[in-house]
Amino acid sequence: MHQINIDILTLFPEICEVVINSGIIGRAVKKGIINVKCHQIRDFTTNKHKKVDDSPFGGGYGMVMMAEPIFRAFNYVCELRNTKPYLIFMSPKGKMLSQENAKEKLIHKNIAILCGRYEAVDERLIEEIVDEQISIGNYVLTGGELPAMVFLDVLLRMIPDVLPSKVCFENESHYNNLLEHPQYTRPRVWHDKPVPEVLISGNHKEIEKWKLENSIEIK
Ligand code: SAH
Numbered sequence: 001m002h003q004i005n006i007d008i009l010t011l012f013p014e015i016c017e018v019v020i021n022s023g024i025i026g027r028a029v030k031k032g033i034i035n036v037k038c039h040q041i042r043d044f045t046t047n048k049h050k051k052v053d054d055s056p057f058g059g060g061y062g063m064v065m066m067a068e069p070i071f072r073a074f075n076y077v078c079e080l081r082n083t084k085p086y087l088i089f090m091s092p093k094g095k096m097l098s099q100e101n102a103k104e105k106l107i108h109k110n111i112a113i114l115c116g117r118y119e120a121v122d123e124r125l126i127e128e129i130v131d132e133q134i135s136i137g138n139y140v141l142t143g144g145e146l147p148a149m150v151f152l153d154v155l156l157r158m159i160p161d162v163l164p165s166k167v168c169f170e171n172e173s174h175y176n177n178l179l180e181h182p183q184y185t186r187p188r189v190w191h192d193k194p195v196p197e198v199l200i201s202g203n204h205k206e207i208e209k210w211k212l213e214n215s216i217e218i219k
């Protein structure tokens with residue numbers, strides 16, 4: 001079995017828990033195919049007020065996440081996994097997420113994901129422990145949790161046994177440089193629109209031909 005450990009470092013574990021416990025991902029977690037755990041960065045502060053951020057040196061708008069609580073949280077994960085997981089920082093400055101570069105990450109059996117909040121994370125922390133920065137698109141969100149969940153979902157559904165069959169993701173958009181053909185289900189006629197005749201013909205060769213012809217090549 002392809003056991004993979006994913007540790008998420010966040011100030012909002014509750015945002016991630018919903019995704020981790022729902023649908024196909026939730027089922028894979030319950031079956032033990034994947035192991036996903038959220039860690040509250042605030043639990044790793046040493047100050048009385050559990051402060052995780054401070055104002056930026058040099059002035060400017062917003063707050064910066066301090067290096068030490070994140071560093072301590074990551075060290076805890078290293079001890080938990082008995083190794084240094086490949087650490088990804090979700091960031092709009094990172095490399096753009098794609099099916100291809102998500103697939104490459106599956107060589108790692110231990111992955112940690114750092115979710116940023118506020119204006120920034122202290123750059124020295126990024127230099128010291130982050131292996132790669134990944135962006136989910138050229139826009140800015142308020143936190144790294146949603147991007148982390150997008151990355152996690154893309155990654156996990158390519159793991160054997162998470163989906164019922166490899167065919168499920170190998171035939172899908174972006175996997176083979178094709179965009180998936182249109183799909184239809186019951187009823188056969190809806191709002192006067194019948195489904196394409198060939199799909200109910202029972203002729204499997206013709207059906208496969210139709211599906212391929214109706215998949216769009218990504219240029
Ligand atoms: N001031 C920063 C943006 C901070 S947004 C800048 O201009 O680059 C706060 C956090 O949200 C970031 O640390 C990051 O973890 C997350 N985030 C926002 N947009 C993102 C995106 N497009 N992809 C990945 N993470 C993103």
